[in-house]
Amino acid sequence: MEEKKSTTSKSFSCPDSETLSEFVDNPSSTEIAEHIKMCSVCRQKVEAYIQIQQLIAGISQPPEDLVDKILIKTTRNNHGVAPQRFRHFPWIRFAAAIVATAMITAYFTKKQTASPNEMMNQTMASSSPTQAYSSNKSEQTAIGTRNTPSINTGPMQNVSTESASSIEQNTIRKYLPASQVTHIWSMEKIPGAQKYLDSLVKGEKLTWKHSNGILTTSLILSDQDLQQLIDNLYHSGWSLLSPFYPQPEASDVTIFTGKKICYNLKLIQQ
């Protein structure tokens, strides 16, 4: 009888709300734990506090595109802020301008001498399905159609230095891979695929995670190495489901700068 009474009514020695609240944050007190086992009032309070915290977590979730918006205003900003140190070293900006001019010149020289096949590839790239996709995930911004302010440079429009930018003239585009790329690949057998990828990435042990039938890993490599890796995976029979650049055999339409790219792979079985 006494035990039944203790589970349904409030004990005179119940801890105050602050103590119970602290127990929610740091449930280390065995004394409180013992008490709430016996006291339904305090137990319900603790449960309510936990549930309130869960509710608050639900209403204070950041917007899904927050990271993307920040990156557009910082690292992917073509005309916005520059890191402070460049302001103190204007010659770096001058050098960068020379390099950019050289790259643009090289691009146009190459375009004028491009073979019909190359021209066809470039045209195909411009009508890539990537343009039909949109995502809030920041690493998936390798889509070449982000709207950014453009400078009217006569025949050359929409030249951008952002991660997912494209250089466009008429229908020809070249793509600069994003600093983070996520690709979903499908293949016949996942274990074999894992071994194959491990063998391709020599000298480094990849960390694999398995969840809901999806195997994920990531690695950092240069843009050229990434293109080569993607080509190798493609030629080994894997199917790339993601429309984001770099695509297999798309080196002709990709601008390589030697920058490092974080490449996230998600493998699913066919």
Add this chain to the structure above:
Amino acid sequence: MSKIKDIDDKTLVLRFQRENDNAAFEELVQRYSGRAYQISYGILNNREDAEEVVQDAFMRAYKALAKFRGDSSFYTWIYRIVMNLSRNRISWNKVRGKGKNQSLDAPLRTDKNKGSNDLTLDLPDSRLDPIENLSLDELKEKTTEAMKQLPEIYRTAILLRNVKGLGHEEIAKLLNCKIGTVKSRIARAREELRKVLGQWMQNN
């Protein structure tokens, strides 16, 4: 070829400073923008304002990171920027007459709900039918309303408690108060919300 997600904050900052590695900065944004948003939301209790403040904070961090000496951790630094900008935004909103400001001395409760002490909130799980989903949406809406009724100092404390990685000590540092004060504010906020939401649950 090390994975950028495994690199610690300090190394990422150094990579950005020495190699102008934007990927390093992007990783820091990935790690802390969400929590920074929750901090700002905790202070401002307004999604749009919080989002603007966080964007502004990271833009400032991007410009100033080259001069960051690493006396504190990156996240302490960015959280501090967010806190300051959020407070500036409150002042600005007051000047503009936006939002409603409550006296810190105001009583916690705005209505007198009796008999709700024994209630708990039954949160539905993720497998909900449309009607239950509607209830959850209503509950979230009610929670938002109830949060607005809380005095700012209590609301901020309980929202900061929700930020991953922020313990009582870190919250006390951010709010420039004692740990005991933080615990007390969180407890009062929880108790008040429990009563208000419990009453609402009973009526619905």
